[in-house]
Amino acid sequence: MSQIELTADQMVNTAGAGQVAPAQSSDQTILTAAEAAQARKNERRRKTVACLFVTPLLLFVLIAFIAPIGTMLYRSVYHPTVSQLIPDTLQSLSGWDDSTGIRPEDAVLNIFSLELQRLAKERKAGKLAEEINRARPGSSSLIKSTARKLKKIDRNELATGGADQLLALKPQWQEVELWRVIKRSGAPFTDKFYLTALDLSRDKAGDIVPRDTRIYLQLYWKSLKIALLITVLTAIIGFPLSYYLANAPAKTANTLMVFVLLPFWTSLLVRTTSWIALLQTNGVVNSFLQWTHIITEPIEMLYTQFSTVIAMTHILLPFMILPLYSVMKGIDPSYFRAALSLGAKPIPAFIRIYMPMTLPGISAGALLVFIISIGYYITPALVGGTDGQMISNIIAFHMQSSNNWELAAALGSLLLGLIMLLYWVYDRTVGVSNIKLG
Amino acid sequence: MKKLKKMGVAIALSTLMAPALADQMTVVSFGGAYGAAQQKHMLDPFMKETGHKILFENYSGGIAEIKAQVESGNILWDVVDVEVIDLERACSEGLLEVFPQDTLPAGDNGTAAKDDFGAEALANECGVGNIIWTILFSYNNETIQGGKPSRVADFFDTKTFPGKRALRKRPQVNMEWALIADGVPVDQVYDKLATEEGQKRAFAKLDTIKKDLVWFDSWSQAPQLLNDGGAVMVQSANGRIFDAIQKDNKPFEMVWDAHVYDLDVWAIVKGSKKKALAEEFIRFATSSKPEAGMQDVAYGPTRQSSYAYVDKNVIPKLPSAHLDKGLKASGEFWADYGESLGEKFNEWLLQ
C-alpha cells in the first residue's frame, strides 16, 4: 500500500535531523545582558514559528488518526451494553453470591422480568439475547421467546410474581450458570475480550483458564510465520538484483530501476488481480505447464497459503530492493577487490567483507517488509483461501460478519502493540526520519 | 505550470464533482443472476413507473452491516433483501422498521394480500416474503466421475465420486448436511446439532472430506468453480445453477436431496430517511407480477397469485416443488448457535 523507498545509510545522515543551528557556532564574543535577552527572545520566537507550522497537521493527525485508534482501544475494554439494558437487575444481582450454587432470590427475578418486558416492548430484547448468548450459546432463543411471551403479561403481575412467570415459561431460568453469566456480562469494564483474543477464558470460580476453542494464538503465530517467510524470500530474491543494479553502469541501473519502480507504483489490487489470473485453475501458469507437458492435471495454487506468500512477496519485494540498493551503492567496491587481490577466495571474501556492509540495508528492508506484511489484509483476503488467512482477516471477520466489534478491537490492539514495538525498534536502529521516497 | 494547475483544479471541480443526487434510495441484495432478475422485474419497472432513482448494491448476507449502520446512526441502506435465517435476529434487535403489512396490495386475481401470501412470508412483522429459494448441491456432468450423485451422502463420498467439492465458508448448511450424510434423519438435525456430541459428529464427518474441500465466500463463485474445474460438486443457491444451465447451457445437474430452503424478505433498515419510498417499493416489488419474475432464476414466488405468470416448465424446478425432500433452515437455531459454531468452525478450518 505504502510506497516507501528507504535509503538506510546511517553513516551519512541525510535528513534534516542532524543539522546544527548556525547561530550557535558563530557567537564567541561575550554578550551583554540585553543582547542575551534578545537572543533568547529570538530563539523563543523561532521555536514558536516552527511549532505553528507543525500544529495544524499535529491536530489533524490527532483527531483524524490517533483518536480513532484510541477509541478502538477503549472499546476493547469498555462494553456497557448489558449494564445499560438491565441496570436494575444488575443492581439487585450485586448482592448475590454466585459461588453458592443457589439461584438469585425471587425478588431479583421479578425485577428482571419487568426489565425484560420493557426491552421486548422497546425491541431491544434481541440485543440482550445476543450479549448473553455470546457467553452461553443457546441463551438467545431462551431470552427472546421469554421476552415475546412476557409482553402479554400485566406489569403489576410481574412486579410481584415475575419469578414464577419466568420459571413457568422456561425452566432454564432456574439455572445458576445462566444468572452467573448475566451478572458477569453486566460489568461495563472487562478483560474478557483480551482473554478471548489470547484463547483464554474464566471458569466458574473466576480463574483464568485456557479456552476450549483455540483460534487466535494459532493465527498470530501463523501470521508471524508467513510474515517471516515473506521477509526471508524478499531478502533472498532482492539481494542479487540489488547487487547487480548497484554494480552496473549508472545508465543500465537507471533503466532497469524502472522495472522495480513500476510494480512499486502499481496499485496493489492490480497486482493481486494479476496473480489471480496467473495462478487460478485454468490460469496462465497452469495452462503453460500443461502446454509444455510438465504437468497433466492443473495444480491448485490459487486460494492457498502458497498464493498468499508468492503474491505478497511480489508486492513487497521493492521495499527490500530499494533500501538494499541504496546501501550497496554506497559501498566502495575497492574493499572487496582489495581482498581478492590480496589472495582471498571470492566466496568467503564476499561473505566476510561485503555482506556485513550490506547489513544496514537488509535490516531496514527486512523490518519494513515484516511490519507491512504482518498486518496485511487485502491480498490474503483475495487470494488466501482458507489456509492463507492472517490475523487481519479474522479482525475484518469480527468487524464485518460476526459483529463482535469488541473482540476485533482487542485482537487489533494486540497486533498494534506488536507493530508499535517493531516500529520503535525501527526508529532506534534506522530512524524514521531516514525514510526517503521515490 | 500555474495555468495548468488552475485548469486541473477547474476540471476537477466541474466534471469530477460527485453527482448531486435527487430523490434516490439504496436497495441492497445479493447480486449475480438473482440481482439481475430483481433489477429487471422489480427495480427497473419501479423506477420507470415512479421516476425515482435506485442505487442497487450487493452484499453477501448477514446482519453485520445493517447493525453497524443502525447502531452508529449512519444509515446508508434503505431496503435490504434479508434471509429469514437472519430476519428474526435483525427484527428483535431493532435493526429493521416494522412493515405495515395491511397496506400490501391484493393479488392480481383479487385475493386479499393476507390470504394470497404464504403464512411464512408474513410471519415476521419486519419484512415481506420475496422469494422461496434453496441451497442444494450441483455437479458438472462433464467432470463428474464415478456415476451420478443423488444424495447428500454422495457429496461426502470421495471414494465413489473423486474430486474437489466446494462449500460456502460458514457453518450454516454444511453442519446440517454433515449430520444428514452421517445418517441423522432430516427432522432431528437441529436437535442433534444443539448438543455437543452432535456438533462433534458433524465436524468429524466434515473431516472425512476436508482435504477435498474448496471454500468460497459468495454464491456467484459456485457456478464459476463448477465451470472452470475448481470443483466437481458445489454447494449453491439453486438459482445460480439454474441460470447457468438456462442461459449458458452449462452441463450442470441439481441434486435436491436434503436441500435447505429458506425465504428471503424485503425489509427496511431502521431509521431509513426514505421510509415512505421504501415501503412503496416493497409494495410494488412483492405484487403478483414482479414476484413472478423471479422464475428467471428459479426462485419461487411467495404469493399464490404470482403462479399464474410462472412458466409451466419452470414450476417443477422451483424449490416449492421439492419441499418434501427439503429441510427448512432454522433461524432460531442459528440465532442461538451461529456465533459459537462460527468460532468452532473457524478453529476447525485452522486445524
Place this chain on the structure above:
Amino acid sequence: MNFPKYFTIWQKLGMHSLRLTAWLVLVFLMLPILVIIPLSFNAEPYFTFTQGMLALDPDAYSLKWYEEIINDDKWILAIKNSFYIGLCATVLATVLGTLAAIGLSNPVMPLQRMIMAMLLSPMIVPLIITAAGMYFFYTQLGLAGTYLGVIIAHAALGTPFVIITVNAALSGFDYSLMRASLGLGATPIQTFFKVIMPLIRPGVISGALFAFVTSFDEVVVILFMAGPEQRTIPRQMFSGLREQINPTILAVAVLLVVISALMLMTIEYLRARGERIRSGEI
C-alpha cells in the same frame, strides 16, 4: 559487464549467473503486470489465454471489456469518485504536510523525533486497524458514509509521504536564507513563497503524487467507512474479485497500470530536477 583481467573463469561464470538471476528477478517483478495487458483484450470472458489468442487470431481479441467500463454506471461513478476523493485528499495532505515538514526540519523544533514518529505512524499502522478505529470514531461524528469523512481519512494516510518528500527536499536548506529574507524586510508569507517554496517545489509535488496514489489505491478504509455513493475503483475491483470475476477488472487494471506509469515518469522527472536544483545547476 566488463571484467577485470585478473578474473578467473569461475569468477566470470559467477558474474554471468548473477546477471541471469538479476534478470529472472526482474521478470518476476514485471511479468505479472505485463501479462494482464493482452488478457484484457480477450474476446472470451476468461482470465486466461485462449487458443485463438496464442495463434494471434484478430477475432480472439476485442475491446469489449473496455466498452463495458464506459457503459457501466458503477464503474463511471467509481472512476469519478476515485479522482474526486484522491484530489481533495491530496490538497489537504499536501498543505498540512508541507507546513509540518518545514516546521519539523527547523533545528529549534522541540520534541522533533517524537513528533516525527507520530506523524509518520499512519504509514506503519496496519490499514485494517486504522479502518476499524476510524469506523467507530467517524460514525460517531456522522462522517462515515460521507465524502468528507473519506477525504479526511485518506488525507491522514497521505500526509506521511508529503512530510518525507518535503523533508528530503529541505535537507540541504540553509536557514540563514530565511533569516536573511526576514531581516531584509520581507514578510513571513513573502519569505515562504519567494524563498522556501521554489526550493522545495519538486519535493512538494512528488509528495502530492504519493498522497494521491495512497488515496487512489486505498481500499480497506473505503470498505469499512464508505457508503454506496463513495465507491471507488479499488473498492469496485475488490468486490468484483470476490464475487464475479470478469475481464472488465483486467481492463480497469490495465488503465491503472498506464496511470501508474505516467506518475512514475513524473516522479522521476521531478527527482532529476530536484537533484539539479540542489546541486546548483539551475
